[in-house]
Amino acid sequence: MAPDLATGGAGPAPDGAGRPDRLATEVLVVGAGPVGLMLAAELARGGVDVVVVEKRKAPSTESRASTLHARTMEILDARELLPDIGTPPHEPRGHFGGLPLDLTWPSTHPGQWKVPQTRTEAVLEERAISHGVDIRCGHELVAAGEVGEYVEAEALGPDKVLRLRARYLVACDGEDSTVRRLTGVDFPGHDAGRELLRADVEGIDIPDRRFQRLERGLAIAWRNDQGVTRVMVHEFGRAAGPRTTNAPFEEVATVWKRVTEEDISGGTPLWVNSFGDASRQLASYRHGRVLFAGDAAHRQMPIGGQALNLGLQDAFNLGWKLALTVRGQAPESLLDTYHAERHTVGRRVLANIEAQALLLLGGLEVEPLRALVAELTGLEEARAHLAGMISALDVRYPVPGPAHPLLGARLPHTVVRSGGRELASTAELLRARGGLLLDVDRTGVRVPAGWADRVTAVAGDPEPGSLPGEPGAVLVRPDGHVAWVGRDEDGLAEALDRWFGPARPPTP
Ligand SMILES: Cc1cc2nc3c(=O)[nH]c(=O)nc-3n(C[C@H](O)[C@H](O)[C@H](O)COP(=O)(O)OP(=O)(O)OC[C@H]3O[C@@H](n4cnc5c(N)ncnc54)[C@H](O)[C@@H]3O)c2cc1C
Structure with missing residues (x-):
């Protein structure tokens, strides 16, 4: 039950506005971008009371990320969100630093799926609302801090201040995170040294270019069905500008001309922006009752659509853990595994993005390195290694337990049969709330009664060869990662306790 603030004394009202409104909730999510919406939906699904404050008054119409990778598609499938996404264009090929890369990996959804970020956000918002999340648009968080067992915060609404009290606050407020600033949390890393200028332009007729490296720079262009051409350009050796506003279209046209010799200055820019190779990551994703996810926790160049996918997967990792903690079923220490798991994954993604930025934006001096990487990606093992990394299908969390190829990895897709x-x-099995104990070898392993409220048991035969290492039974966390593998109950109670909290005492 959410704490009740209604009887608390109101502080001084802002100039001209009435008494501030007060709201108490279990989790306050700051930012209704894709990460905040995914997290809010997961928390509410887990039975938690959630308020989201979002400074925008209406959904963003910005053309931002457009790629969902295989692991994200699997996650959306596990929450039955794919029908709402529709049937997006599919591209099995991606790239690594602009070098073509086949992203095929064993998955129900290998490769890249072209979904505009606005669509992803709309679907997640609808889901969050259907689970009862209270989304307050037009509310900008301006103050937040931990007070005793709560986080107290203030958001400026359209005509009033909203005072909030929550058990936890999760900052999903993007790369310029207000929460980071308010809490004084350090954001180590480096600023952008190089940048790509980008514009959506109407009324120009230029050839498509896929990561074309010319003598003076890198040029990318493609025209969509509506006749709008997206151009992206980087001039070798040109430093990223210190920007407080978007680059003007004239600058994009000038650089495009220098690199390609094509004149696009007569076109009509619909959207212009730039993005650099800045790379930063919080040292800790958890600061007491304040947690960080998505771009608020890590800043990276959005190469190959990894930025959005990384953030959505942060939210998917945190949601069930925070829900169990808030409901008092699991101890606080479960939240520390969010940092331990996602910080490591984030560091690895940021490193591969930095490597790609060098290959993509480096001048002619990186050509020998590009040639070597191209040669390596021709080797199946190297290709699969990079495809697993970019699609996030290879993520394996450091789950304690005897070594097994499935432990810590996501449960591969299979169809379970029983009695023919x-x-x-x-x-489909992961759509049930809570965890899953899948007995695939008729071991007879059961979920002890004290955890039956959090874990569902299913016995059946997987497709032959679909689960590596011939597991007897597997315990799967709500995010699809394997938490325990065994043939008898050895270690099962410890794993259940670690991931789902202590057993519920028997009712007298
Ligand atoms: C111009 C641009 C182009 C991009 N292109 C790509 C791409 O091609 N591929 C890719 O993978 N990624 C791309 N990205 C990155 C991708 O969009 C982000 O990784 C993704 O949006 C991160 O989601 P998020 O929810 O963490 O943050 P955001 O999407 O930034 O959402 C943060 C939300 O918090 C809100 N907010 C901020 N401060 C406050 C406050 N004080 N109070 C209340 N609300 C607040 C904001 O209004 C926003 O809605 C791009 C980003 C930008 C900016």
Whole structure:
């Protein structure tokens, strides 16, 4: 139950505005970008009371990320969100630093899926609202701090201050995070040294270019069905400008001309922006009752669509853990595994993005390195290694337990059968709330009664060869990662306790 602030004394009202409104909730999410919406939906699904404050008055119409990778598609499938996403264009090929890369990996959704970020956000928002999340648009967080067992915060609404009290606050407020600033949390890393200028332009007729490296720079262009051409350009050796506003279109046209010799200055810019190779990551994703996810926790060049996917997967990792903690079922220490798991993944993604930025924006001096990487990606093992990394299908958390190829990895897709009939796919089984104990080898392992409220048991036969290492039974966390593998109950209670909290005492 959410704490009740209604009887608390109101502080001084802002100039001209009435008494501030007060709201108490269990979790306050700051920012209704994709990460905040995904997290809010997961928390509410887990039975938690959630308020989201968002400074924008209406959904963003900005053309930002457009790629969902395989792991994100699997996550959306596990929450039955794919029908709402529709049937997006599919591209099995991606790139690594502009070098073509086949992203094929064992998955139900290998490769890249072209979904505008506005669509992803709309779908997640609808889901969050359907789970009862209270989204307050037009409310900008301006103050936040931990007070005793709560976080107290203030958001400036359209005509009033909203005072909030929550058990936890999660900052999903993007790369310029207000929460980071308010809490004084350091954001180590480096600023952008190089940048790509980008514009959506109407009324120009230029050839498409896919990561074309010319003598003076890198040029990318493609024209969509509506006749709008997206151009992206980097001039070798040109430093990133210190920007407080978007680059003017004239600058994009001038650089485009210098690099390609094409004149696009007569076109009509619909949207212009730039993005640099800045790279920063919080040292800790958790500061007491304040947690960080998405761009608020890590800043990276949005190469190959990894920025958005990384953030959505942060939210998917945190949601169930925070829900169990807030409901008092799991101890606070479960939240520390969010930092331990996602910081490590984030560091690895940021490193691959930095490597790609060098390959992509480096001048002619990186050509020998590009040639070597191109040669390596021709080797199946190297290709699969990079594809697993970019799609995030290879993420394996450091789960304690005897070594097994599935431990810590995501449960691969399979269809489970029982008595000759199809029971469900693993994606369908993961739609049940809580964890899953899948007995695939008739071991007879059962969920002890004290955890039956948090874990569902299913026995059945997977497709032959679909689960590596011939597991007997597997315990799967709500985010699809394997928490325990065994043939008898050895270690099962410890794993259940670690990931789902202590057993519920038997009712007298
Ligand atoms: C111009 C641009 C182009 C991009 N292109 C790509 C791309 O091609 N591929 C890719 O993978 N990624 C791309 N990205 C990155 C991708 O969009 C982000 O990784 C993704 O949006 C991160 O989601 P988020 O929810 O963490 O943050 P955001 O999407 O930034 O959402 C943060 C939300 O918090 C709100 N907010 C901020 N401060 C406050 C406050 N004080 N109070 C209340 N609300 C607040 C903001 O209004 C916003 O809605 C791009 C980003 C930008 C800016």
